[in-house]
Amino acid sequence: MNEMQFLTWVRGDGLDYAVGIFLLGVIWRLIEIYSLGRKKDISASRSVAGASGWHTIFRRSLPPEGMVKKSPVSYIGGYTFHIGLFIVVFLFAPHIMLFQSLFGLSWPALPSQFIDLAAVVTMAAMVVVLVDRINKPVKRYLSTFGDWFTWTVTFLPVLTGWMAVQHLLLPYTTMLALHILSVEILLVVLPFTKLFHAFTLFGSRWYNGTVNGHKGVAV
């Protein structure tokens, strides 16, 4: 298989399967999780402004008071790489085109030099959180194969994408193909690993917010 055939495969069949498995997995997992249901809370509720599932969905994106100081690397590193990923994934012109072709929606892109910077910063932040995971007793204690694995499959698309744009190591064609392949791996494993938090965190926050909002506690 030459690199053009490789690229053609990852853009064609490979992506078809990856997107298919991703969708299949997401739908299956969401039903699997949320169909378990929960009992209705029949205690008298106390309603308080700002205490609801929806509030918590948004509020949990901000660190609770004092926590940044307790774990600065987790927060700063975490924010940086999540925001960085967002920028790189959603504001890079070629990516926007992909979304446009899929959903018909498009939005302005950021200059590629900025994306380049964002990619480097994202990778740096990811390396920092990885080192933190290795160094910090709690994180190391909690870490399983899944944690190292998901870090890798998240890191690779950024790395290969950046290297493709920068023309490092391998010819652009091969790198672009590897980039798309790494995204496909990410798509395939996302529904079945902790990466699925990208979907369930909304449900989790909503449940937490609702259960506690019922008691008049704005969590």
Add this chain to the structure above:
Amino acid sequence: MSASLEKGVRVLKEVIDAPIASYFSSCVHCGLCAEACLFYTETGDPKYTPIHKLEPMRRLYEQEYTLLGRLKKMVGLSKPVTDAELGEWQELVYNSCTLCGRCSAVCPVGNDIVYMVRKFREGMSASGNAPDGIKGAANRTITIGSPMGVKLPAVKAQMKHVEEDYGIPIPLDAEGAEYMVMLSSMEIINFPEYLGAIAKIMKQAGKTWTLCSTAFEATNAGMQIGNADLARVIVSRIVEGAEKLKVKTVISPECGHAYTALRWEGANLVGRPFTFEVKHIIEVLGEFQEQGLLKTEGFETDRLTFHDPCQLARRGGVIEPQRKLMKMVAQNFVEMPDAGYMNWCCGGGGGASAIEEGEELRLEAFKVKKSQLDAVRPDRLVTACANCRIVLEEGLEHYQMDIPVIGLTEMIAEHIPDQTKSEGA
């Protein structure tokens, strides 16, 4: 699989619901919950990371309710939960968790970890893996009526004392009273001033109230041990008592988990909405204060600070009333760092204070409270939970800190002008 383990697993299968599934699926092992847990921050031992305390339940969830988990179990990638493992987890689920809910407040993906610990305890208790201390308390509550073995005669004796001391009659089983006042056995035995304070406050507010001879004990060891069946037995007594006396409101005493058991779990345990309201005494005092029914005179002049009981504040949503009440009678009221919503637990909630073998850990965890207190150096510490009060006193004594602990209700009551005098004026 032993019969007890089988029962535990069955109970867990019953209680695992969509929120738990969602929480387990969302966890990214970031470890931030550890930073919120006093058992981790004060010991530095990663096994006290809150989410780790749920590991057996997480595996069970995966194996029972997810397709991949089932496959993993089949091919031996995921080990089944064993009795020995649950036994090992006893320390993590009970001794080192006070259900304080700080972890649930900080989890970035929004996991309500303490919600899960509460459910996990259902399986732990059903499989016989609850600690002896709480088992004893549950046993006494069910058989005798109170975790400390207090029976009605003891209550009656206290009533008599208070009536004599305060010159105010204490109503018992008064049908149609507006308020039914609950007590915790801690208050009956250790802090009788509470009953007197209630009498004074009610008298001043001009409200009718009563104790109930079949339901004076508010604490619920069934909930602490994490067993809905036992918790239901206990809460049902209160529901029956309140319905029999046709009261409008049941007042939960200065006790955190009693409030949670009655206010939030009660209706769900008995399976129907209450015909009465449930309020914490602090809520009631706050209402009286707002309605002008609570009038005090004089001020405490020493430096006072307030310890928020977790179940009242973070898990119960009552945060402001106690502060307004403090300011009503204290000139020199200072707040500890993290006070209010993010206050640190005393270390003995959720039944932990009943576990003897957990004492050393509890005292270790108390260091966080010590540092909070060191930051403001109060003369006295006020709180609104009899259990917190006992645990705080033990901790303060251990660390040789000379800070008396008092209940907010009794402090308020002390500032209520003498009834006869005010009537005469």
Add this chain to the structure above:
Amino acid sequence: MPLDAIPVVIAPSGLRAGELSGNAPPLLREIAEMVRRLLASGETSAIDLQALPLTPADLEWLREQLGEGEIAVTLNADGESSLDETACPGVWWITHHNPMGAVVSAFIEVAFVPEVVKAHPEDVVIGLEHLELLISDLS
């Protein structure tokens, strides 16, 4: 249709078109070395300006430094070529254009006379034949 009727705006080539890359100054030393070689052994040499990472600003700078000499040769062969002596005699700035006017190659040549300027003996022979023809026509 003339090309400029098509509103194609060509961006400045390269993002740092206006900047000096710092690659030009060392060339002066190399040119000096080439001139020394020319004087010592008569060896001619050249630098391919398109093979070097030079920005337009670099080239402009270099051209300015080398200055303008006395001779400017224009060669009309498959497009115009300019062979200009710089202020340093023996150093020539050579630009070859194709018939469309685009630059196809550019060199700095160090020689007493650029190779391509010299008439080739074979051509001179043809020229002589032509001259003789002219003379014979006179008689």
Add this chain to the structure above:
Amino acid sequence: MKGPLIETLARHGVTRRTFVKYCATLASMMALPPAAGRAMAEAMAAAPAASKRPSVIWLPFQECTGCTESITRSHSPTLEGLIFDVISLDYQETLMAAAGHQAEEALHAAMAANDGKYLLIVDGSIPLGLDGAYSCIAGKSNLETLKEVAKGAAAIVAMGSCAAYGGLPKANPNPTGAVSVADIIKDKPIINIPGCPPIPAVITGVLAHYLTFGSLPELDKHSRPKAFYGETIHDRCYRRPFYDQGKFAKTFDDEGARKGWCLFELGCKGPVTYNACATVKWNGGVSWPVESGHGCLGCSEPDFWDAGGFYKALSMPADPLKLAAKAAVVGAAAGVAVSFVNRGKKSAAKSAHEKTTLADLEK
């Protein structure tokens, strides 16, 4: 500087100076030192008389003659075309006067006379289907011919994408079973000059290099001369700054197209295509596809025909949602099936619930 070539050139009005200038430019394009330009001029100008010129045999297989057109007709009279006077083109069906048996005789005579020394140029792919019956010359399949002629060749130049990679005949589903020269010949140096067609200057550059230095230029992993295929179209494209600024033409007639913005979104394959179009250009340097407002098709890359569509941007997958509907249905079915099992399990646990008594707290 004298020789038959120069004289031939002179007859066509090409002066020696023009030739020197051409060689200097060719050397510059091939990233050779300036001195090489002169060496090239000397070597080619001094090419021996017709009888001693290096023999070149040009075999056409499954091809469209576009490659021959490119080199002979692009710009008349071209230096590129005239360079062939340096060589002895002993067999080229399209260009030679002879036909039929005479042509075949010429071929065999040249092979015999120059055994082991001639240069073989191939354009077109070799069909393997039906035992090669899709393309035959003089009753022999292309495969047979290639093997036979390649045996005595010093080196082989695979001219154009068909000979280099299989090209259009190989496009899916490859009905004739077309393959490239390199797929068949394993024991000879092969140089690929892909492109559909290749740039004339690349062809002559390679020939000039071979004639001057007697060797093939440095090649990349697709056996392409690095001098011409060392960088992507995208990297040398004058529209590159617009790409970096995120300015893209969205259609062929919008404002962006008129302003000359990047054609990436219109399917330009420049980023994955290694060729010299952006620098050497076409038709004597007049223009090249991107300058004319059309994206690069990627013709110098293997299987460019099957690379997902000429007008589909590179970042654009062919049809990623093809399986989406099915996947969603299967996912939902799996989810619902699991949820039924789960609900059954949960309610079984519920109905098996035995009220916990104090005794149950013990094991």
